Amino acid sequence: MTFLIISQILNGLGLGMLYALVGVGLTLILGVLNIPNFAHGVLYALGAYFAYSIASLTGSFYVAILIAPLLVVLVGFVLESKGVRRLYSAHHDYQLLFLFACALIIQEIIIIIWGTVGFSLLPPPNLSGAIDFGIIIYPKYRLALIAFTIFIISMLFLFFTKTNYGAILRAGIENRDMVKVLGININKVFLFTFGLGSYLAGLAGALATPIFGLTPSMGMDILPICFVIVVIAGLGSIPGAVIAGILIGLSQGAATIWYPEATNVVVYLMMGLTIIFRPQGLFGTR
Amino acid sequence: MKSLLKIEGLSKNFGGLPAVSEVDLSVKLGDIHCVIGPNGAGKSTFFNLISGELKPSAGNVYFKGINITGISPHKLPKLGISRCFQITNVFPKLTIFQNIWSAVFAKSNNGILSFLGKFKDYPELENHTHKIIEDVGLSHKTYAKAEELSHGQQRMLEVAITIAASPELILLDEPTQGLAPEATKEMTKLIKGLSGKYTILLIEHKMHLVMEISDLISVLSFGKIIDEGTPEKIKNSSIVQDAYLGRR
Amino acid sequence: MKNYYTYITLLIFLIAGPFLFSHATISEIIVYSIVAVATNIMLGYTGLLSFGQAMFFGTGAYISGLILKAGLPIFIAIPVSTISTFILASIVGYFCVQRTGLYFICLSFAFNQMLYFIAYVWVDVTGGEDGLVAVPRPEFLTNSLSLYIFITLIFLICLFALRRVISSPLGLVFQLIRENPSRASSIGYNVKFFKMVSFVIASTFTGLAGSLYVMIHSMAPIDQIHWLKSGDIIFMTLFGGVGHFLGPILGVIGYIYLSDTFSIIWARWPLLMGLLFALVVLFFRGGIAELIENLFKKYKIFKKGVDDEKSS
Numbered sequence: 105m106t107f108l109i110i111s112q113i114l115n116g117l118g119l120g121m122l123y124a125l126v127g128v129g130l131t132l133i134l135g136v137l138n139i140p141n142f143a144h145g146v147l148y149a150l151g152a153y154f155a156y157s158i159a160s161l162t163g164s165f166y167v168a169i170l171i172a173p174l175l176v177v178l179v180g181f182v183l184e185s186k187g188v189r190r191l192y193s194a195h196h197d198y199q200l201l202f203l204f205a206c207a208l209i210i211q212e213i214i215i216i217i218w219g220t221v222g223f224s225l226l227p228p229p230n231l232s233g234a235i236d237f238g239i240i241i242y243p244k245y246r247l248a249l250i251a252f253t254i255f256i257i258s259m260l261f262l263f264f265t266k267t268n269y270g271a272i273l274r275a276g277i278e279n280r281d282m283v284k285v286l287g288i289n290i291n292k293v294f295l296f297t298f299g300l301g302s303y304l305a306g307l308a309g310a311l312a313t314p315i316f317g318l319t320p321s322m323g324m325d326i327l328p329i330c331f332v333i334v335v336i337a338g339l340g341s342i343p344g345a346v347i348a349g350i351l352i353g354l355s356q357g358a359a360t361i362w363y364p365e366a367t368n369v370v371v372y373l374m375m376g377l378t379i380i381f382r383p384q385g386l387f388g389t390r
Numbered sequence: 391m392k393s394l395l396k397i398e399g400l401s402k403n404f405g406g407l408p409a410v411s412e413v414d415l416s417v418k419l420g421d422i423h424c425v426i427g428p429n430g431a432g433k434s435t436f437f438n439l440i441s442g443e444l445k446p447s448a449g450n451v452y453f454k455g456i457n458i459t460g461i462s463p464h465k466l467p468k469l470g471i472s473r474c475f476q477i478t479n480v481f482p483k484l485t486i487f488q489n490i491w492s493a494v495f496a497k498s499n500n501g502i503l504s505f506l507g508k509f510k511d512y513p514e515l516e517n518h519t520h521k522i523i524e525d526v527g528l529s530h531k532t533y534a535k536a537e538e539l540s541h542g543q544q545r546m547l548e549v550a551i552t553i554a555a556s557p558e559l560i561l562l563d564e565p566t567q568g569l570a571p572e573a574t575k576e577m578t579k580l581i582k583g584l585s586g587k588y589t590i591l592l593i594e595h596k597m598h599l600v601m602e603i604s605d606l607i608s609v610l611s612f613g614k615i616i617d618e619g620t621p622e623k624i625k626n627s628s629i630v631q632d633a634y635l636g637r638r
Numbered sequence: 639m640k641n642y643y644t645y646i647t648l649l650i651f652l653i654a655g656p657f658l659f660s661h662a663t664i665s666e667i668i669v670y671s672i673v674a675v676a677t678n679i680m681l682g683y684t685g686l687l688s689f690g691q692a693m694f695f696g697t698g699a700y701i702s703g704l705i706l707k708a709g710l711p712i713f714i715a716i717p718v719s720t721i722s723t724f725i726l727a728s729i730v731g732y733f734c735v736q737r738t739g740l741y742f743i744c745l746s747f748a749f750n751q752m753l754y755f756i757a758y759v760w761v762d763v764t765g766g767e768d769g770l771v772a773v774p775r776p777e778f779l780t781n782s783l784s785l786y787i788f789i790t791l792i793f794l795i796c797l798f799a800l801r802r803v804i805s806s807p808l809g810l811v812f813q814l815i816r817e818n819p820s821r822a823s824s825i826g827y828n829v830k831f832f833k834m835v836s837f838v839i840a841s842t843f844t845g846l847a848g849s850l851y852v853m854i855h856s857m858a859p860i861d862q863i864h865w866l867k868s869g870d871i872i873f874m875t876l877f878g879g880v881g882h883f884l885g886p887i888l889g890v891i892g893y894i895y896l897s898d899t900f901s902i903i904w905a906r907w908p909l910l911m912g913l914l915f916a917l918v919v920l921f922f923r924g925g926i927a928e929l930i931e932n933l934f935k936k937y938k939i940f941k942k943g944v945d946d947e948k949s950s
Contacts (some may be wrong), residue, residue, distance in 0.1 A: 140744055191919070205919060206912070208908055209909055212906045212908050216909075328748060331744045376752070463824055464824070467824075467825055479821045484814070484817060492810060493826070504807070505806060505811070555825065
């Protein structure tokens with residue numbers, strides 16, 4: 105029984121770290137550009153599908169993990185510069201709707217290119233199999249996933265707290281007009297932020313493939329969870345998104361042991377509790 | 391003379407930073423009372439505390455003897471307080487008539503059901519609206535959209551919306567901000583014209599205007615009242631000069 | 639003057655409808671027209687974007703379907719499901735309006751999907767993934783033409799009611815909120831409350847439409863409560879024209895016609911819809927209604943030019 109509980113906790117943690125990545129990405133775009141990115145889910149899916157194709161082409165999982173998110177960033181750049189930016193003078197609801205329309209388009213393109221049937225992707229050979237810890241035997245890849253995502257989030261943390269550009273982004277979340285007044289090119293900031301958000305979504309998608317496989321609906325399926333993360337975290341809180349993501353992952357892990365049908369509902373239960381008892385979110389101010 | 395608005399010990403801290411400290415202020419009925427002070431003195435914060443956009447950390451605000459501290463902003467017009475903002479703040483795609491009628495209706499409506507009535511059921515409100523439009527000289531634009539007006543005309547509309555609800559106290563937040571000298575003169579004349587019927591508390595930067603129209607001036611610096619008096623007294627006050635020149 | 643033309647056109651369309659489309663299709667168009675015009679109260683008049691309309695449409699459909707399956711008459715099904723949607727809308731609306739517009743969108747979206755999952759797992763009641771099926775039609779409506787007439791009558795009543803709302807001071811307050819929410823508050827309107835009223839009106843009528851929808855195909859499929867359907871509803875409303883009271887109806891006709899036509903030809907037709915949506919958002923935010931209005935204006939200018947030339 106201990107074996108089951110520990111491995112489910114670890115599963116939940118791994119899932120939670122992936123949620124944290126997409127959640128932080130969405131929070132960044134929400135906080136700096138003030139837009140709920142309805143294309144965030146398909147960017148996650150693109151990360152997975154690009155990784156699949158690159159891995160199939162090159163035979164290397166690591167190359168796929170490296171390149172796929174960068175391709176997603178390119179897509180993000182196109183979305184931001186060709187659409188979102190153009191709608192800046194119109195009401196910002198239209199930017200959201202544009203991204204939603206793009207999500208529909210990209211979703212269909214994914215099916216056109218890769219078909220309607222799901223795929224699976226094997227982890228790289230040196231991360232296959234499991235490690236025996238005595239009390240549990242746990243898959244190598246999942247351990248590596250947890251370690252790697254912790255590393256990425258630490259890098260993000262350093263970026264936000266120690267670099268100038270990170271400070272600008274944090275300032276942008278707090279007070280966008282102030283950033284403009286400081287003479288910083290707001291267009292560049294927006295483009296970069298959208299790119300970073302897209303990168304995190306794409307990376308999460310790519311990393312998720314050996315565990316969850318690929319299905320065309322994976323983009324649209326993860327989007328609601330992203331929004332729940334943002335609501336629980338508090339709009340605009342990056343640490344909140346990390347914690348909320350992990351909490352949701354762990355809750356789903358717990359649900360899998362005790363009440364599997366509730367795996368999806370538990371997410372919304374947590375959201376419901378948050379909006380009743382702490383509507384501004386765990387860390388939110390607005 | 392009675393005080394219409396009485397503020398006692400009003401304070402606001404933003405996470406340890408005192409924006410407004412222990413402010414006592416009385417606005418007498420019928421006065422034009424001006425609040426001045428160097429930039430960052432806390433004038434806008436002070437206004438926001440009175441009108442309910444911000445909740446004070448301490449202190450009380452009394453209007454006609456009633457404690458209105460921390461009240462929701464939308465409840466002020468019914469009590470008799472109207473606020474006019476710094477930036478032109480009208481309803482762009484609605485007509486002048488609609489802009490003003492809304493303010494009139496907000497004050498005089500009687501409960502939820504009246505919201506579902508028909509416009510022609512309220513002839514008195516309609517007449518009152520037309521009169522106000524006439525008072526500010528915008529009759530020829532009654533059915534034009536607010537966004538079609540010139541900047542100066544929008545400022546007039548702004549003031550019209552503010553007086554539409556027949557307030558007793560008007561809070562004016564830098565009414566001549568961004569206006570050219572000619573428009574500033576017009577606005578000054580308008581405010582002077584209002585002083586008969588309304589009590590006015592205003593924030594202003596333009597000193598000649600302040601000296602010209604004020605009955606009483608309160609000076610705010612670093613969130614505290616440092617001096618108060620007639621224009622003559624304030625003009626010669628060394629305390630005030632020090633504050634503006636940064637010596638305090 | 640122009641108003642009369644639009645209403646006459648609408649009436650002509652309603653009469654000609656059963657001859658232009660199949661009865662099921664025209665009934666769907668009318669049902670979605672109720673949704674779109676009601677949603678526009680929120681979107682076009684109050685300036686509120688909600689990604690949650692499907693949850694009310696779906697709820698109305700499920701409850702109405704369940705009541706009909708229980709053998710109760712339609713005159714119980716419609717009011718009960720409408721009142722239920724009203725209660726749901728009040729609860730959801732209360733939470734959604736508490737904070738900024740972003741929060742409103744995120745929360746309406748999340749609530750929608752929560753309801754979807756409840757429908758998905760509560761198989762005993764909703765039929766889960768397969769939807770609620772074998773919903774009986776009341777006897778006097780088994781004929782598809784009489785169903786259409788019934789739905790159209792209710793549609794006209796809804797139009798009348800919504801028109802009354804828009805022409806009243808309440809309708810003006812909605813527009814104040816759209817134009818300048820902080821000013822609306824400072825002149826004396828409780829903006830949160832009125833946002834909630836707008837949301838509840840739009841959502842309740844949408845639920846009413848759902849309660850009619852279930853009779854068209856005798857089923858309530860689960861995708862009617864999915865958040866993507868909310869997106870479709872927003873698209874229809876925007877495509878038709880948010881600046882006009884009846885504008886959204888054009889969007890409904892366009893959407894249903896295009897989707898029926900293209901879904902047969904190409905399974906990936908949502909790609910086209912996405913492209914159309916993007917185009918509308920980028921270049922035609924006023925929708926079809928605004929395009930038609932501009933055409934009329936150009937025609938008037940042209941005609942005036944011709945008349946001026948004739949007289950000189």
